[in-house]
Amino acid sequence: xxxxxxxxxxxxxxxxxxxxxxxxxxxxxxxxxxxxxxxxxxxxxxxxxxxxxxxxxxxxxxxxxxxxxxxxxxxxxxxxxxxxxxxxxxxxxxxxxxxxxxxxxxxxxxxxxxxxxxxxxxxxxxxxxxxxxxxxxxxxxxxxxxxxxxxxxxxxxxxxxxxxxxxxxxxxxxxxxxxxxxxxxxxxxxxxxxxxxxxxxxxxxxxxxxxxxxxxxxxxxxxxxxxxxxxxxxxxxxxxxxxxxxxxxxxxxxxxxxxxxxxxxxxxxxxxxxxxxxxxxxxxxxxxxxxxxxxxxxxxxxxxxxxxxxxxxxxxxxxxxxxxxxxxxxxxxxxxxxxxxxxxxxxxxxxxxxxxxxxxxxxxxxxxxxxxxxxxxxxxxxxxxxxxxxxxxxxxxxxxxxxxxxxxxxxxxxxxxxxxxxxxxxxxxxxxxxxxxxxxxxxxxxxxxxxxxxxxxxxxxxxxxxxxxxxxxxxxxxxxxxxxxxxxxxxxxxxxxxxxxxxxxxxxxxxxxxxxxxxxxxxxxxxxxxxxxxxxxxxxxxxxxxxxxxx
Numbered sequence: 074x075x076x077x078x079x080x081x082x083x084x085x086x087x088x089x090x091x092x093x094x095x096x097x098x099x100x101x102x103x104x105x106x107x108x109x110x111x112x113x114x115x116x117x118x119x120x121x122x123x124x125x126x127x128x129x130x131x132x133x134x135x136x137x138x139x140x141x142x143x144x145x146x147x148x149x150x151x152x153x154x155x156x157x158x159x160x161x162x163x164x165x166x167x168x169x170x171x172x173x174x175x176x177x178x179x180x181x182x183x184x185x186x187x188x189x190x191x192x193x194x195x196x197x198x199x200x201x202x203x204x205x206x207x208x209x210x211x212x213x214x215x216x217x218x219x220x221x222x223x224x225x226x227x228x229x230x231x232x233x234x235x236x237x238x239x240x241x242x243x244x245x246x247x248x249x250x251x252x253x254x255x256x257x258x259x260x261x262x263x264x265x266x267x268x269x270x271x272x273x274x275x276x277x278x279x280x281x282x283x284x285x286x287x288x289x290x291x292x293x294x295x296x297x298x299x300x301x302x303x304x305x306x307x308x309x310x311x312x313x314x315x316x317x318x319x320x321x322x323x324x325x326x327x328x329x330x331x332x333x334x335x336x337x338x339x340x341x342x343x344x345x346x347x348x349x350x351x352x353x354x355x356x357x358x359x360x361x362x363x364x365x366x367x368x369x370x371x372x373x374x375x376x377x378x379x380x381x382x383x384x385x386x387x388x389x390x391x392x393x394x395x396x397x398x399x400x401x402x403x404x405x406x407x408x409x410x411x412x413x414x415x416x417x418x419x420x421x422x423x424x425x426x427x428x429x430x431x432x433x434x435x436x437x438x439x440x441x442x443x444x445x446x447x448x449x450x451x452x453x454x455x456x457x458x459x460x461x462x463x464x465x466x467x468x469x470x471x472x473x474x475x476x477x478x479x480x481x482x483x484x485x486x487x488x489x490x491x492x493x494x495x496x497x498x499x500x501x502x503x504x505x506x507x508x509x510x511x512x513x514x515x516x517x518x519x520x521x522x523x524x525x526x527x528x529x530x531x532x533x534x535x536x537x538x539x540x541x542x543x544x545x546x547x548x549x550x551x552x553x554x555x556x557x558x559x560x561x562x563x564x565x566x567x568x569x570x571x572x573x574x575x576x577x578x579x580x581x582x583x584x585x586x587x588x589x590x591x592x593x594x595x596x597x598x599x600x601x602x603x604x605x606x607x608x609x610x611x612x613x614x615x616x617x618x619x620x621x622x623x624x
Contacts, residue, residue, distance in 0.1 A: 085389035092388035093396025098269035099382050100141055100397060101404055105275075105295070105412060106424040107142040110211060111371050112151045113169050115412070115420070116298045118142045119405055121173070121370025123302075125361035126398040129375075130391035133357025134350040135338035137388055139379040139397070140361045144428045145207050146330045146372045148214075152475035153322040157315075167308035168315065173373070174307070174366030175316055175323035176330075180359020183327065189351025192332045195486045200332055201436050202463035203482040206470030208431035211424065218421035219255070221247030221291070229471040246292050251418030254278055258426035267385070271423045278419030279411060293417040298409040302402065303369035325479050326372050331358055334375020341384045378427065437463055462489050497531030499544045502559060502617075509559065509617055522552045526617060528559040533570035533597070541570075542577050553586055557620045560593040566600050574601075578611055589613075591620040 104118030111117070122141045129140040150172055158165040183191070206229075213232045217224040221244030225235025254274040261270030281287060288294045331354065338349045358374060365373050383393055440460040462485045470478030500511035503518035509526060512518050525548055529541055545556060558574075566574075578588040589612045593601060601613065614620035 081390055081392070086392065088387040088389050089392035090396055092383050092386035092393040093400065095267075095269065095386040096139055096379055096383050096388075096393060097397045097400040097404075098272040099379055100139070101401065102271040102275040102420075102423050103379070103427055104142050104401075105415070106271075106420050106427070107144055107147040108371060109417075109420060110144055110147040110151060110214070110424060111142070111169060112155070113166050113371060114298070115295055115415075116405075116409065117166070117169070117369065117371050119401055119409075120303050120368055121365040121373050122401050123398050123405070124364030124368045124370065125373040126394045126401075128360040128364040129357045130394050131357075132353065132360040133338075133391075134348075134353035135342060135357075135375075136345065136347065136390045137341040137380055137384050138334060138338045138375045139383050139394060140334070140358070140375050141373050141379065142371055143330070143333070143374050143376050144211055144424065144431070145204060145333065146326050146374050148207055148211050149326055149329060149475050149479065150372045153319075153326070157318070164310060167310050168319070169371050170308040170366050170369055171311045171315060172319050172323060172326065172366075173362045173371055175319035176326045176372050177359045177361070177363025177366055179320060179323040179327050180331070180355050180362055182359075184352050184355030184357075184359055187352045189355055191328070192335055192351065195328065195332050195483060196459070196462065196489055198440060198459040198463040199466045199482045199486045199489070200329075201433060202466035203329070203470060203478060204333075204431050205433060205437070205463075206467035206478055207475060208428040209467075210470060210475065211428050212432075215421040215424045218293070218417045219248070219251035219425065220244070221251075221293070221418065228474055244291055246287060246290055247416075247418045250278060250281060250287065250292060250416050251422050254416075254419040254422035255426060258422060259429075262426065271426070274419055274423060275412070275415055278416045279414045282414045282416055287416065288414070295413055295415045295417065295420065298413050300406065300409040302405055305367050307367070308369070326374075327355075327358065327362075328483070329479065330372070330374025331355060333377060334358060337375050337377040337380040340377075341380060344384070378430075437467075458489050458492055462486070491536060494531065494534060495536040495540060497529055497537055497541070499541060500528045500530060501548060502526040502528055522550070523554040524557070524621065525549060525553050525555070526557045526559060528562055530562045532565035533563050533573075534565075534567050535569035538570040538573040542573050542580075545577060546580065549581065549584065549586060555587045555589070555621065556581060557617055558588070558590045559617055560590050560597050563597050564594065565596045568600075571601055574611055589620040589623070591615070591617045 100122060101119065104122050105115035106118070108115045108118035125140045129138070150169055154165060154168045154172060158168055210229050213229055213236065214224070216236050220236070222236070222239045222242045225232055254277070257274045257277065258270040261268050261273060282292065282294055335349070335351060335354055338354060342349045361373050365371060437460070440463055465485055466478065466482035469481030473481070500513065501520070502509040503512050503520045505515070505518060510518060511528070512520065527545055527548065531537065533541060549556065581588045590601070591614045593613055601611070612620070612623065614623065
């Protein structure tokens, strides 16, 4: 019934129980906090956690991935639902739940259609820049709760200005509770990483409110949380047209959630020596979101941080996730009253501590350093594109909010893909013994002045055909009499590029230069051979030496 539990061993049960208890201690306070990011009551985060954990274990392929509410998709949910709900606050919660259902449907369809490769279209630098921008937006959105001041709407800079202009309104008790909570979570994470600092901060905040009556002294608390389990069903007041409108936004939520979750799943699968199936991951994520929506929850995705907790606690399988689900059910049945006294400032501190590690400025510095070290060459151009893409995605979120930032990031991913494909590295080769090496990377190599051997380090397609032809013609001199294209690193070719090679052969022939191809492999050789060029066939040889020897 649970494919991810195939081959389960009894000796794993103790490790899975301990890991499940550890993850539960982290998940409960974070689920409450992430629900507030999405703009819904904190208990919605717990509603979402239970079905998502169970259904992912049923449909997913990772033994370690923990699925539940997360900061990035929660913030994206809020950005998507706010304009749709408008002034009707009553429909906000229903539409948030409907977005989870729409995301689930999109995920299931994508999994059935085997679209797991789609995550590859969002490059790591773009995703990193998007996540950094999103984390900064989340943090500034929580700062007013941490300080006890009024929150201002708008983009990141509007909210920052709102904080700065209301520093005189800070509530001292709220700041003290929030500051101590943040220090506790970060301190425990730094020096006692196996201890659930978020849960300690939540319990300490609840204890402080209860003993000191801080809620009567101006400190905002979570307030009433309904106990019990939600009844399954579709959200009230959401029409079929609303679901259709939410399918497009659901694609965006799924893409970000899938990219983050797949990365976490692959990381721990590699450590444990098994494979994850991207299409099964789509099915698992789709089922988790659909279940969350049917049980009055919010959008969910795989969590890198909680998966790390799960793995470091010794989890062996999804039994740990099922243990977390059971413990969360018990929390909903018997412990919700405990969290009613939770200070909003402590909840904000939990959120900030959870997402501050996502502000990975060091990653941007690495991209910038690679760019400056490789400046000038084709590798420098690629590194520059990575850095610019990451910064653009980050600024898109900061200036234009979450959804436009996501679209900018995806658009840049596509442009980056086309750019790199259209500008492949073309190496000029020279012999060293029986090898032919790139002269730009190996000093001391000697080229014959009448011979040009080149290697295109990419497939040949319509987007790079003109670039390749221009570079080869540019490398030819008045003394060049033979050009050999080493096709070993060009696994594929399309009709446009094949035609380009024939035109290049004819162009070089007018300059009394022969053109030949060596070491064509795979689809490149098949397509070139299948193309009907009549008498214009290009000479193809098994080795560079054979191409040179032929008269």
